[in-house]
Structure formats: structure tokens, C-alpha cells
Amino acid sequence: MNSKAVMVLGTTSGAGKSWLATALCRWYARQGLKVAPFKAQNMSNNARVVPGLNGLMGEIGSAQYFQALAANRVPEVRMNPVLLKPEADTQSQVVVLGEVDPAMATIPWRERSALLKPRARAALHELMRENDVVVIEGAGSPAEINLAPSDYVNLGTARDANAACLIVTDIDRGGAFAHLYGTHQLMPDDVRAQVRGFVLNRFRGDAGLLSPGPEQLEHLTGVPTIATLPMWRGHGLPEEDGVFDDRTTGTGLHIAVIAYPRISNLDEFQPLRQLPGVRLSWAREPKDLAGADWIVLPGSKSTAADLAWLRAQKLDAAINSHRGRVLGICGGLQMLGEALIDTHGVDGNAPGLGLLPLVTVFEPEKLLRSAEFAFSTSLDGGWQALAGVQASGYEIRHGRTQPHAGLPPPRVALRNAAGEAVGWQAGQVLGVYAHGLFEQPTVLKALFGHAGRSLDAVFDGLADFIDLHFQPGKIAGLIS
Numbered sequence: 001m002n003s004k005a006v007m008v009l010g011t012t013s014g015a016g017k018s019w020l021a022t023a024l025c026r027w028y029a030r031q032g033l034k035v036a037p038f039k040a041q042n043m044s045n046n047a048r049v050v051p052g053l054n055g056l057m058g059e060i061g062s063a064q065y066f067q068a069l070a071a072n073r074v075p076e077v078r079m080n081p082v083l084l085k086p087e088a089d090t091q092s093q094v095v096v097l098g099e100v101d102p103a104m105a106t107i108p109w110r111e112r113s114a115l116l117k118p119r120a121r122a123a124l125h126e127l128m129r130e131n132d133v134v135v136i137e138g139a140g141s142p143a144e145i146n147l148a149p150s151d152y153v154n155l156g157t158a159r160d161a162n163a164a165c166l167i168v169t170d171i172d173r174g175g176a177f178a179h180l181y182g183t184h185q186l187m188p189d190d191v192r193a194q195v196r197g198f199v200l201n202r203f204r205g206d207a208g209l210l211s212p213g214p215e216q217l218e219h220l221t222g223v224p225t226i227a228t229l230p231m232w233r234g235h236g237l238p239e240e241d242g243v244f245d246d247r248t249t250g251t252g253l254h255i256a257v258i259a260y261p262r263i264s265n266l267d268e269f270q271p272l273r274q275l276p277g278v279r280l281s282w283a284r285e286p287k288d289l290a291g292a293d294w295i296v297l298p299g300s301k302s303t304a305a306d307l308a309w310l311r312a313q314k315l316d317a318a319i320n321s322h323r324g325r326v327l328g329i330c331g332g333l334q335m336l337g338e339a340l341i342d343t344h345g346v347d348g349n350a351p352g353l354g355l356l357p358l359v360t361v362f363e364p365e366k367l368l369r370s371a372e373f374a375f376s377t378s379l380d381g382g383w384q385a386l387a388g389v390q391a392s393g394y395e396i397r398h399g400r401t402q403p404h405a406g407l408p409p410p411r412v413a414l415r416n417a418a419g420e421a422v423g424w425q426a427g428q429v430l431g432v433y434a435h436g437l438f439e440q441p442t443v444l445k446a447l448f449g450h451a452g453r454s455l456d457a458v459f460d461g462l463a464d465f466i467d468l469h470f471q472p473g474k475i476a477g478l479i480s
Contacts, residue, residue, distance in 0.1 A: 005161035011170075011182075017137050023465065025068075038135070041152075042060075047396060058368065078127055083095040087301055113151075120153075138157075201229045266298060299330040325428050329431075333358075357410050
């Protein structure tokens with residue numbers, strides 16, 4: 001293997017691994033190096049459609065998708081060879097090298113890990129042969145001693161890559177020094193020897209007050225604290241895998257996103273959090289929709305179950321009585337229709353909300369594609385601003401949706417490059433199968449008059465941030 005590997009481990013989930021790995025991808029790429037991201041196994045319902053094997057399309061976690069873009073690379077399935085997409089508290093869909101593997105979901109956890117490890121290891125070794133630097137993101141914590149014998153994601157990957165490891169912790173949660181010390185001490189001796197530095201993330205206040213904590217921690221572990229990163233809420237990168245920030249942001253046009261339990265692809269709303277004149281909030285009960293100008297029903301990994309939850313929360317009545325705009329994306333579009341029909345046991349049967357005269361049938365085969373989209377020139381009402389707008393995006397779904405045969409058809413609002421209808425409008429209600437539209441400057445400009453920050457500007461900002469706050473020479477030293 002030709003490349004060097006840098007691995008970002010965390011004391012907990014949500015410590016800051018994803019965004020730090022993204023920043024490192026851009027930092028090393030700006031040095032003229034060929035860089036690839038890698039995460040052996042991700043658990044997230046935030047997924048992107050990317051080139052897969054044998055000319056097919058596949059899916060990977062959104063974090064590795066953005067890390068690849070930060071590295072100026074085309075995202076592909078080897079960068080996240082195993083993706084677990086939670087469907088229930090004790091059940092996940094297993095995606096291996098971009099493709100759903102139904103048999104894997106039936107195998108107990110430890111036995112499954114033994115089968116997945118060789119697939120992940122082979123992908124890692126291929127990437128290390130082809131690149132100068134591989135930036136690896138760990139998962140959860142490397143100190144889960146109950147899982148250590150079967151942990152190919154953290155410990156196994158660190159060993160295979162001989163990676164220079166960082167351990168990052170969220171100091172805003174409290175107990176950061178204990179988290180770092182405990183994580184370090186519970187790691188196996190060989191991997192512990194690969195740890196090159198600690199990173200304190202999301203620090204607020206006077207960094208001088210940390211002393212002598214970092215010095216004492218280094219005395220106890222032999223590992224220096226090489227960066228203290230200030231709290232930075234506005235960096236522009238979507239939140240880490242499966243985690244979203246509940247804070248209401250901004251002022252102005254109020255967009256309320258329904259936060260059902262199996263929400264998916266929520267990362268596509270990140271651009272709205274940074275957009276001037278937009279207030280984004282998450283809604284779990286009717287009072288959260290009070291005063292909203294828009295209601296958005298996002299994607300769902302379990303559409304029928306989330307629709308049942310929505311009704312139990314009495315959000316259905318609030319949505320149906322809403323006088324402003326209603327937008328459904330993918331699973332949200334399916335909920336807005338008349339019925340969900342599932343004869344294959346894919347998702348579930350259910351009556352819809354009845355706001356669009358559509359019927360969705362679930363098929364066993366998942367449809368995955370990147371696509372170009374064009375909005376109809378005949379949109380009206382609040383959605384007229386999108387008339388004729390063209391944009392890129394992606395589709396990822398089991399549902400196939402058609403107009404209800406017994407009702408007047410809705411207006412076709414969106415078509416893909418093949419001319420297929422993938423969006424419909426009825427008055428103030430719009431449903432689309434296209435994910436990623438809010439990441440498109442053309443759509444943002446049409447709807448809000450502002451294109452927002454480009455992804456390249458976000459990635460450069462992340463690289464500048466770590467360059468400023470890491471000790472001089474430490475980032476480059478990780479690959480020397």
C-alpha cells in the first residue's frame with residue numbers, strides 16, 4: 001500500500017469525527033495530494049447515490065459523500081463499503097458496496113461482522129494503493145470493550161491501515177478529559193500506540209483556563225492535545241451521521257420540517273439553516289407548526305410507520321388544515337397521496353393524507369439514480385417561482401407513484417431527464433421524488449432570492465479553521 005492513513009476516532013458518537021475528517025480531506029487535497037475518505041461501516045439514514053460496481057449505482061453515507069467532494073474526488077461505494085440504515089430499534093437494512101444485502105440483515109451482529117470485515121478490508125486496501133492519503137472516520141467509540149473482538153470498523157481498520165490516529169471529544173458536553181483518558185486506556189495496546197493526538201472540539205470560553213488539564217492528560221497517557229477547536233455552529237456542513245441539530249435557526253420565512261422517528265436524508269436541509277431570511281425548525285407536535293409558512297414532510301426510511309406516528313401525534317390534522325405551502329420529498333410525497341400499497345412486505349400499507357391524488361406501490365427493488373430534473377413551466381400559486389427551473393439531485397426509493405385512477409389527475413410539476421414524472425402539484429401542495437434540491441443554487445435563488453454558500457466555500461472554510469487551530473505542523477506531521 002502506497003498511501004498514508006489518518007484516522008479520526010471519537011470518544012462518543014457526535015463528538016465531531018465527520019466534520020473533522022471532511023476538513024482533513026480538504027486540507028490534504030490543498031497540498032496537492034491525492035486523497036480519499038473511508039469509513040468501514042456507517043449507521044445512518046442519510047445516504048447519497050454514487051457510482052457503484054459493475055456499472056450500477058449504489059449508496060453510501062452522506063458523510064463520506066461530502067468528504068469525497070472535499071477531497072476533490074468523485075464519491076464511490078468503496079469509500080463506505082458497509083452502510084446500515086435503521087428501520088426499527090433492533091433492525092437495519094444492510095448495504096454492502098452500495099447494494100442492499102437482505103440476507104445480511106438476518107445474521108446476528110457478531111457473525112455478520114466476521115462476514116463484512118473482508119469486504120471492508122479489501123476496499124480499504126484498494127484505496128490505499130491508489131491514493132497518497134486516506135482519511136478514515138471511525139464509528140462511535142473505539143473503546144466499546146464488549147465489541148472489541150469483532151470491531152473491524154475502528155480497531156480493525158486502524159490496524160489494517162497502520163493509521164496515525166486522533167481522538168476527538170466534544171468538550172461542550174462536559175467530562176472531556178475523562179472521556180479522552182478512559183477511551184485511550186480501554187483501547188488495545190497496539191492501537192493505543194497509534195494515537196498521535198487528542199482534539200478538544202466545540203470549546204467555548206478562554207482556552208487558557210484549560211491548563212493544566214492537557215498537560216496532566218499528556219503526563220498520564222503520553223499523548224499531546226494538539227488542537228482546541230472553538231464552538232462553530234455556522235460551518236455549513238450537514239450534521240454528523242443520523243444526528244440533527246434541534247435549534248431553530250434564523251428569522252423570516254418559517255419552514256417547519258416534520259421530524260418523524262425514521263426521518264432520512266435530513267442533511268439536504270442544511271443549506272436552509274444558513275440562508276438569510278429563512279427560519280428552519282423541526283416539528284414533532286401540532287404546536288410546532290403554529291405560524292409556519294411552509295410545512296415540509298421529508299424522506300423516511302419507514303414511510304407507513306412514520307405516517308402512523310404522524311397521525312398519533314395529531315400532526316395529520318394540522319397539515320391538512322395548513323393554508324401555506326406544503327412540500328413532500330420522497331417518503332413525504334408518498335404520505336401526501338391517497339394510499340400506500342405494499343404487497344411485498346417492503347414498508348407497509350396505509351391510507352395517505354389525501355392532499356395529492358396519488359397512489360404509491362412499494363417494490364422490492366430499490367431505485368437508485370442521480371438525475372437532472374426540470375420543473376414544469378406551468379406551476380402556479382406559491383410554487384410558480386420554480387417554473388422552468390432545472391436542477392440536479394438524486395432518487396433513492398422503493399415506492400413507485402402514479403395518479404389515482406378514480407380522481408382528477410394532479411399537475412405534473414417535475415420530470416427527470418428521461419421525461420418521467422417525479423413530482424406533482426395540487427394548489428399549495430407539492431410532492432417530489434428529487435432529493436438534494438435545496439443544495440442547488442438555481443432552486444435556492446428561485447425560491448429565496450439567494451443562492452447560499454457553495455460547498456467548495458464550506459470545505460475551504462473547514463480546512464482554514466483546522467489550519468488555524470491545530471498546533472503548527474501537526475496536520476502535516478500526521479502523514480510524515
